[in-house]
Amino acid sequence: MLTRALLVLLLVLNLGVATWWLLRGPPPKAAPAPLPVGAQRLQLTSEAAATAIHAAAAAGNGSDALVEKPAAPTTTATAAVEAPAAETPAAEAAVPPAPTAQCLSLGPFASTGAVAQAQVQVKPLVERVSVRKQEPSRGRGWRVFQPPSADAAAADAAAQRIAAAGFSDYFVVREGAEANSVALGRYGSEAAARKRADALVAAGIPAQAAPVGGEGDATTVYWLDVAAAAGFDAGKAQTLVAATERRQLDCRSLR
Structure with a gap:
């Protein structure tokens, strides 16, 4: 009987302690330490948010969350800069093409005297004439x-x-x-x-x-290199200077 009575007593005590723990009030907050004159107390971000929530609840707006107003986006205006139009160079004046020329060699001549005489004879018929020496x-x-x-x-x-x-x-x-x-x-x-x-x-x-x-x-011979207009009669010139041969030349090779 005594044991049963002790068990009942312990059970009642436990229930009493549990009831007191559940029904007890919050512990009193510690008073903040005094601050120096002119100084402000530091506050955590979470504390600031909790303070704002409690203030909103006290005002009766029934809001449980603090709604922050989004910041207006900043728009940067970019001025469009147009590149200056490239200047179009003036078209160059068309240069008329040079008249077509024919270039050839007349010869061979066995001596300087013979080629000099032939040069005098053909010079009035051509635009340019020069003597070329050919070694054997x-x-x-x-x-x-x-x-x-x-x-x-x-x-x-x-x-x-x-x-x-x-x-x-x-x-x-x-x-x-x-x-x-x-x-x-x-x-x-x-x-x-x-x-x-x-x-x-x-x-x-x-x-x-x-x-x-x-x-x-096996002797040195001489040639007449001539440049003439398109209507030049090469056969007539060959006969005039008594040349045994005539050969076509590239006009760029003439001196």
């Missing part, structure tokens, strides 16, 4: 020719026979070491030159083939 060299091709005749009349008669045989590529040499001979062509290979010579011989023409720069050609 070997192995630059093959030529076909008829050896010199006794005189100019015999050379002309030989040329007529060549034309009558059906050959048009020939030229009577009037001056130089091979005066009164007939030039019958120049070729890059021995085979082509000999084929041409054989055809002439078969037609009764005493033609020969020889390398350019061979015996009789």
Whole structure:
């Protein structure tokens, strides 16, 4: 019985302590420490928010949360800067094209006297003329020719026979070491030159083939390099200066 009574007493005491703990009031807040004159008390952000909530509740607005007004966005105005329009350069005046010219070499001439005389003869017909010296060299091709005749009349008669045989590529040499001979062509290979010579011989023409720069050609020769207008008659000029050959030139190579 005594034990049961003690258990009941302990139970009643526990219930009493629990009831007192639940029904007790909040503990009194500690008084803040006194601040120096002119100083303000520091306050945490959470404390400031709690103070604002309690103030709103006391005012009777029934609001449980503090609503902050959003800050107005800041708009930065950017001035549009237009790049100045690029100035268009004035169109250049059209330059009329230079008249088409033809450039060629006339020769070869065996001496300075012969080329000087030819230069005087051709100068009125062309825009520019210069003398070019060519040193002897070997192995630059093959030529076909008829050896010199006794005189100019015999050379002309030989040329007529060549034309009558059906050959048009020939030229009577009037001056130089091979005066009164007939030039019958120049070729890059021995085979082509000999084929041409054989055809002439078969037609009764005493033609020969020889390398350019061979015996009789191993001397210094001179050429006339000329630049003329488009209507220039190259064949007439070649006949005028008694040149055995004429060759096309690049006008940019003229001095």
